[in-house]
Amino acid sequence: MSEFTPLRSVLYMPSSNERALEKAKSIACDGLILDLEDAVAPDAKPAAREAAAAAAASGEYGRRTVTIRVNGIGTEWHDDDVVAASQAGPAAIVVPKVDSADEVAQLVAAMEKAGAPDHTMLWAMVETPVAILSALEIARASQRLGAFVLGTNDLVKELYAEHVPGRGPILPSLHTALLAGRAAGIAVVDGVYNDVKDTDGFLAECEQGRQMGFDGKTLIHPGQVEGANAAFAPSEQAVEDARGLIAAWEDGKGAGVVTHNGRMVENLHVESARRTLAIHESILALGTD
Template identity: 85%
Template sequence: MPASNERALEKAKTIPCDALILDLEDAVAPDAKPAAREAACAAAASGEYGRRTVTIRVNGIGTEWHDADLEAAAQAGPAAVVVPKVGSADEVRTLVAKLEAAGAPDHTVLWAMVETPRAILGALAIATASERLGAFVMGTNDLVKELYAEHVPGRAPILPSLHTALLAGRAAGIAVLDGVHNDVKDTDGFLAECRQGRELGFDGKTLIHPGQVEGANAAFAPSEQAVEDARGLIQAFEDGQGSGVVTHNGRMVEQLHVDSARRTLAIHEAIAALG
């Protein structure tokens, strides 16, 4: 959400999303950035966004606004500060040190946008650089641009990069969020990309329009059938412990299946709690 748009900040209080990124970067014109910074920080500190995870995206490292953005965001204490084009482990450590020096509370973590070839090639080092790094956010638009690739259905040109970032995120135990779908009128393409992201293993998808929220929520939430199957599988495993091979609906059940089922139920319960 552009932090320079007062109506957008107000509307964000009613959008049924999990998280908000109050933007100071691409969505804000240069002459509006100081006012946007003030508005984003006030919004993040207001407590008026319910259970939504409120984050602030600052301007990138090396820009004239970056240091002031980072200091103000740290003091506002959002759930996370989102930094574009993070390219190395050293940058992560520097960002974390600056957040802490500016007085960021313990709950304010760093979300690193991964959107350059350098970041992809160093993804594991970036992901493990600090315990204060909470998530990767894929910057798919910039990644396509940097690779001289094209936006195509199925995203074949960037699938290796997406998978590399996912591997690094899973190895480090952080969340990994899929990039945006640009064409808000292309509903079928958007929904296909949501399904693909879920199948790849992303934790969620970043969005550019409130009209995309419903589709993303449906794609990333476990279906009623999946929840029912998860409960049945866990029950079968618990009932059959000590009896040798356990089966559920004709399939052998092992601990790894139980772990996946419990994750499904945890996601379902977290979504229910948001409601």
């Protein structure tokens, strides 16, 4: 069974906050984005850069996927951020507002020049109309591009749209990013939910994201982790069904038509079942820290 990295819950943590970085070691999220951008004031960015690099290189976050979000291309902090993050060797460097394949090539070249190890991937934030319209080209631009991260707040702003339940105004954009990501074989992580007190709304959006096909959701508060983990994990029933379907398929090899629970089984069903089990088993392994 192929290796699968769970990204059900990917939590933004401000790298300027030492207590937050320490607390993140005990939060049951699948991934962390140690933030140097929106969550950090301009005068705090150099110190936050050092703190994020030290945290990512520390090896103290267990099986969590630890990434660093740098400041965007063209900002005064970007180049130094990329160098420090590359040398720290996180699982990925997250870059906001990646709008083209050329920018991906530029970022990958900068990472490699700075000595980023092979395991450090690039995660591109998709959060502008240009990025949505160029999504497939961006997704296929480099083998080092490992994920799309949806920046839904910026996307809503740039579309002059509104935040509404169900996210109708941006659904075409979300689908486009998902199509591009799946075509390129990379992970795709949904955007944040802003109202940390609205549990029902958050869970509904997690369910929507799971149904659409996202790998997980970016989060802005530790209180959202449990809900995202549950929403993006296969249910016990789904795991049981997947095992039964695979067993029926293997038992029926060479027998012509194979059925499970009264339904015909084809290769595509088996592939989906195996993915379900890969996710389930990877989640179990993540919980053994």
